[in-house]
Amino acid sequence: MEKKGKQSEENSALFTHQLVTLADLERFKEQVLSEMRRLFAGGVALPSKQWLKSREVRKLLDVSPGKLHAMRASRQLGFMRIGGVIYYDRADIDKMFEKFKTHPVK
Numbered sequence: 001m002e003k004k005g006k007q008s009e010e011n012s013a014l015f016t017h018q019l020v021t022l023a024d025l026e027r028f029k030e031q032v033l034s035e036m037r038r039l040f041a042g043g044v045a046l047p048s049k050q051w052l053k054s055r056e057v058r059k060l061l062d063v064s065p066g067k068l069h070a071m072r073a074s075r076q077l078g079f080m081r082i083g084g085v086i087y088y089d090r091a092d093i094d095k096m097f098e099k100f101k102t103h104p105v106k
Helices: 002-012 022-041 054-061 065-073 090-100
Strands: 051-053 080-082 085-089
Touching (some): 051 090, 054 065, 054 085, 054 090, 085 090
Antiparallel strands (some): 051 085
């Protein structure tokens, strides 16, 4: 019984004397690409952060620091200040996009 357990451990572990062939790499590449296609086809997006810093919001919205400040001051965009760092809720940014979105005429 012990011999079988030891053999399966040896088969699953990588050793320095083992070689990875080009076929192994190709098989691995196809597995990774297949999994990525499955994830993207299913509409599964990469999880985004809920709280963004000013730098990230400026980059996302492509606005200057002054414009972002004006958006905060006019209550166009909600924020939270912790210490000296300002955070923005991703949901608030999405709501702002929906609010200013124009809908096509059908």
